[in-house]
Amino acid sequence: QxxxxxxxxxxxxxHGPSTTAVSRLPGTVTALPDTGAEITRGQQLFRVDDQSVTLMYGAMPAYRPLGPGTEGPDVQQLEENLAALGYAGFTVDDTYTGDTADAVARWQEDLGLPGTGRVDLGRVVFAADAVRVDSVTAELGDPVGPGSAVLSYTGIxxxxxxxxxxxxxxxxxxxxxxxxxxxxxxxxxxxxxxxxxxxxxxxxxxxxxxxxxxxxxxxxxxxxxxxxxxxxxxxxxxxxxRPDVLTVPVAALLALAEGGFGVEVVDEAAGTSRYVAVTTGLFADGRVEISGPGIAEGVTVGMPA
The missing domain is CATH 2.40.30.170 (Efflux pump adaptor protein, beta barrel domain)
Structure with a gap:
């Protein structure tokens, strides 16, 4: 069988487990999404002090401000998002150059942010892909600081x-x-x-x-x-x-004195039986796969009374 x-x-x-988005910026919550809203790369997740906190894609969470001279995989992650959003003029790598700063400044100005060319910690939230707002924790007008929960999200x-x-x-x-x-x-x-x-x-x-x-x-x-x-x-x-294997009920297995397992093979015509050592395989649903000399389809195996 x-x-x-x-x-x-x-x-x-x-939509799978939810993740909590926290504010890394001090200020006042001035805009929040609706529960169930779907947000994609480059779109606003929420606003603090009337300035946008934006969603971008990536596995590494934001953990530091980024600016000219910064190096690391988080820089490359940011640059990949800027390129995907249509901002060009820089090489996508792990180094934040002056060209990166120029692209960041253009992106900031398009969002109505000061075009500083630097990305403050908390201005971007990274998620693996587009998100769906699962619940909103904060309310409009709430004061927030680093670590304050704002909302939770799942995948779409x-x-x-x-x-x-x-x-x-x-x-x-x-x-x-x-x-x-x-x-x-x-x-x-x-x-x-x-x-x-x-x-x-x-x-x-x-x-x-x-x-x-x-x-x-x-x-x-x-x-x-x-x-x-x-x-x-x-x-x-x-x-x-395990397809097409020989199986017996687990209860048919016997512990042999020399170690390992065996079964009692019954010769019904002769009215005799003998113990045969077997190799066990998969156990499932109360049955076990067995193999060994003398073990073949149709063999009668003894069971405990």
């Missing part, structure tokens, strides 16, 4: 979030395919995009924290989930599959 190590668990269909694409126990981590391999069953019973394929470990604090004074594995499943066929904004779904993970 084909032996499959799989598990179906509950998942939440939405629909995704499923699943929490597994640590003992089930074998099921979650980045890039692996899964099957997602929607509320109407229809199924669509999914792909594991992210796997991360989460430590959840205990709720009581003596409660111990628990560790879970958070899995984000992307949906290559986005239209399959168009009818749902938020929904509970079933996700079937397949950790391993």
């Amino acid at each position: 084909t032996l499959t190590d799989s598990r179906t668990v509950d998942g939440d269909l939405g 694409a629909k995704a499923v979030t699943v929490e597994l126990e640590t003992s089930e981590q074998r099921l979650a391999t980045a890039g692996a395919e899964v099957t997602v069953t929607l509320p109407d019973g229809a199924t669509t394929r999914g792909r594991i995009d992210e796997v991360s470990t989460r430590i959840v604090p205990g709720t009581g004074p003596e409660a111990q924290p628990t560790t879970t594995v958070e899995v984000v499943v992307g949906l290559p066929e986005q239209r399959a989930a168009d009818a749902y904004t938020l929904a509970s779904v079933d996700v079937t993970f397949t950790a391993a599959q």
Whole structure:
């Protein structure tokens, strides 16, 4: 038979985990997006003191001001965004040159900012791609400072979030395919995009924290989930599959005195039996793959009474 190590668990269909955007600038919140708004590269995320905080794409978060003479991957990330937004006249590399400053000044002036040619920390928020505003924490007129939460965002694409126990981590391999069953019973394929470990604090004074594995499943066929904004779904993970193997119930395995496992092979015609050492393979659904001399399809194997 084909032996499959799989598990179906509950998942939440939405837009994946949310990320909190904080202000790195001191001032007053003067503009905020609506919940559900989709924001792409170069667009305003929010405003502080009536000046725009802009979204750009990149994996590295902003952590310092950038200006002429600065070097590093964050400089290259900024330059890649400027080039994608149509600002030219500089070489995209890891060095912030005078030509970079000229392009930055033009970008600033287009946003109504002072054309200083330098990028203050907090003027840009980097995200992996376009974002969808999940919730807004701040209110218009709120004072903010470095570290003040303003809003949270997710990706735009629909995704499923699943929490597994640590003992089930074998099921979650980045890039692996899964099957997602929607509320109407229809199924669509999914792909594991992210796997991360989460430590959840205990709720009581003596409660111990628990560790879970958070899995984000992307949906290559986005239209399959168009009818749902938020929904509970079933996700079937397949950790391993062995086609056309010989299997017996796990309970048929015997621990041999010399070590390893065996099974009792029964000769029903002669009314005799003997113990045969076997090599075990995949365990799944209460059965185990076995092989070894004398093990073949149709052999009768003893089971404990």
